[in-house]
Amino acid sequence: MENLVDIFVKSIFVDNMIFAYFLGMCSYLAVSKTVKTSTGLGLAVVFVLGITVPINYLIHNYILKEGALTWISPAYADVDLTFLSFILFIAVIASMVQLVEMVIEKFSPTLYSNLGIFLPLIAVNCSILGGSLFMQERAYNSLAEATVFGLGSGVGWFLAIIGIAAIREKIRYSNVPAPLRGLGITFIITGLMGIAFMGFMGIKF
């Protein structure tokens, strides 16, 4: 249990998707103009990461990993399919995004109209594929750990985009040098936020 809390906190603050790895920067920069839309996108990311990371965990451990196919027959003990992981992960993500979109549309039209346009965009958000690849690289021990990692990364991304959106709403009233206006200042603010987040480094429970 302690272990899970540790992974959760670490993936939110220390290994923050945006500030430590720059994943999902494209949508982060493009959508963070107002807090409202950022909240929608952030929630969608938490949601999709929370689903795809565990699924890819199962795929990795029962299909791709070396010796993972022994549950079919012991003869497959030295089959190593890890080279297929990119294609399988991205296929899972693309299809899960489609599926999630359809399910939400059916059961919660309000949530759907809030997330609506952002869901399809998420398939090409680097933080989603990044979550699965980090899960593979760090070799988590159980499904619970992988799920917690996925959710934590999503929450970290969510926090980051809300933060930058709030700052950008304010900065509109400031006198930014003309060549730095818009994109440039956003980069620099993100860098400063990142330095602040570095303060969490070394936190352990």
Added chain:
Amino acid sequence: MSQDREPLFSSKNMKLLREPLDDTNPITVQVLGICSALAITVKLEPSVVMALSVVFVMGVSNVVVSLLRSSIPPRIRIIVQLTVIASLVILVDEFLAAFAYEVSKQLSVFVGLIITNCIIMGRLEAFALSNKPWPSFLDGVGNAAGYGLILVIVGFVRELFGSGTIWGYQVVPQQAYAMGYEDNGLMILPPMALITVGIIIWVQRYRNRKLIEEKQS
């Protein structure tokens, strides 16, 4: 007959190759593909390897998608594009693991993340799906080169100030250290990559006034 055909390096085609280097740079103007660009720029070497990988993947995937453009059903085009890109990225990944193991360890998951690099998808959608293979190839290589250019600049600056080396060779003389010069440890940390890009954007827009954004009201 032959007069209708455009020469391979006509000025229009060269423009496709040259424009992304400055006026329509994927990173600083189109804001595409920043995800994988920043994390691997601590040193010059991985930046160059990354840039070359992206040039390869973009050039080839643009040609492939452009060749397939009339037979891809529009509804499933994203999955088809992702599959094309993912197969190429697997090639690059296996190649790096075999011939440049050290660098491939440093790049870790970021090679895989070329798949979701928005530049590639963006250019496929915006250009390759509606153009012939040769212009698509130039567009792909041009954009990847624009991306690579920023990567190399950031990698150069961060390695020079962060570790005092270039491509692993010591350039800051030992005497400087003896006199009290110290490497800027902040440059190695991820946030400085963002600030460096911010400054590159600043310089570029200062020189190229037409890129300055309108003041939002």
